[in-house]
Amino acid sequence: MWNELRSAGVIAALALCAGARAEDARRSGFDDMGPGTQAMQREDSSNPGMLSALEGESLWSAPAGPAQTSCASCHGEASASMKGVAARYPAFDTASQRPLDLAGRISQCRDQRQQAGPLPRESRELVALTTYVGLQSRGQPIAPPEDARLTPFRDAGKALYSQRMGQLNFSCAQCHDENAGGHLGAALIPQAHPTGYPLYRLEWQATGSLQRRLRNCMIGTRAEPFTYGGLEYIELELFLMQRAAGMAIETPAVRP
Amino acid sequence: MRAPAAFLALAFLPGPCQAAELVQYQIENGEIRASLTGQPGNPVRGRAIVAERQKGLCLLCHTGSFPEERFQGDLAPTLAGVGARMSEGQLRLRMVDGTKVNGQTIMPPYYRIDGLARVAPAFRGKTLLNAPEIEDVVAYLRTLRDDDAGQSK
Structure with a gap:
């Protein structure tokens, strides 16, 4: 019953997407990359983010904690159980009464279910597991949950997105809404849709999270970044995922 | 804020900017007429500040007649001819705090320390x-009278 309902929901969402596509001016960062970088993302054998996903795949079934359980012990095959999950995050966590992003959920599971301790933010293992779980939603439309408990957090994210910050006094919106498509020096300003995280950024020479990317922008405006894992980043992600609803997940994307 | 200790600490911080004490200025009819230093700036030094990416940051958004500088931004009007379009006082106000002219501008306030959010510690209060650098840039911008320069798209 639930599965039927959910399928119907997905079909409805897809139909909505198709209807909107004609006038959809939204662009993934992928659309504005050079053909070489696009090809690097498209081909799994050349996509460096796949190394992280592969590492995540082995972590998925690696036992940890006193009971030596793995993700797979409870969740089975990620290709089945994790399909579409990344497209719905951040989600509301009843226990902590706040939204959790996907990395936060994985770390919480590691800590509370496996009792193996939380994985530090941006650690290789957490990025790898998040990339692997994200990969299971590749190609799926971003589908933020309709959960009223998320609304105040999403609204807070929207306000943060429009708040000027740092010595340079820029807001996210000033660049990524009002000046998207323009050039800051040589760099094309993208619309900043979080479709591909965790992603491999050539500038990093590494796979990293949306929070790492947001942190880069904050440092660029000479603002003090939020703490990794901080609620502000998750609020921003909630807003950005809503703004990108219906766009396809690309994890692991490649970006300049 | 004005404790001697704070002054001492700030005095040893590297960087171009001064702490705490800003020169007072008057805005009249969209201009700051008086030089912040009481002296005219040096246009040669001003050009260097404008062209230098880490200092003036100007060419990240503006284009201008800087053939040696590649990758100029296109988010803001060209600097070519700006000295003919605007008076010295108008240029000075836009440098000091462009939001006084247009509340929505993306131009950073080059001479303001208040009303900013989450400024990183290394830049806080700076x-x-x-003021001398503002005057140098204003003096340089005033020399840009030629409308045809810098149209390299």
Whole structure:
């Protein structure tokens, strides 16, 4: 019953997407990359983010904690159980009464279910597991949950997105809404849709999270970044995922 | 804020900008008429500040006649001819705090330390440029009278 309902929901969402596509001016960062970088993302054998996903795949079934359980012990095959999950995050966590992003959920599971301790933010293992779980939603439309408990957090994210910050006094919106498509020096300003995280950024020479990317922008405006894992980043992600609803997940994307 | 200890600490911080004490200025009819230093700036030094990416940051958004500088931004009007379009006082106000002219501008306030959110510790209480540097840039911009320059798209 639930599965039927959910399928119907997905079909409805897809139909909505198709209807909107004609006038959809939204662009993934992928659309504005050079053909070489696009090809690097498209081909799994050349996509460096796949190394992280592969590492995540082995972590998925690696036992940890006193009971030596793995993700797979409870969740089975990620290709089945994790399909579409990344497209719905951040989600509301009843226990902590706040939204959790996907990395936060994985770390919480590691800590509370496996009792193996939380994985530090941006650690290789957490990025790898998040990339692997994200990969299971590749190609799926971003589908933020309709959960009223998320609304105040999403609204807070929207306000943060429009708040000027740092010595340079820029807001996210000033660049990524009002000046998207323009050039800051040589760099094309993208619309900043979080479709591909965790992603491999050539500038990093590494796979990293949306929070790492947001942190880069904050440092660029000479603002003090939020703490990794901080609620502000998750609020921003909630807003950005809503703004990108219906766009396809690309994890692991490649970006300049 | 004005404790001697704070002054001492700030005095040893590297960087171009001064701490705490800003020169007072008057805005009249969209202009700051008086030089912040009481002296005219040096246009040669001003050009260097404008062209230098880490200092003036100007060419990240503006284009201008800087054939040696590649990758100029296109988010803001060209600097070519700006000295003919605007008076010295108008240029000075836009440098000091462009939001006084247009509340929505993306131009950073180069000579303001208040009303900013979450400024990183290394930049807190410091202006982007100091008063002599503002005057140097204003003096340089005033020399840009040729409308045809810098149209390299």
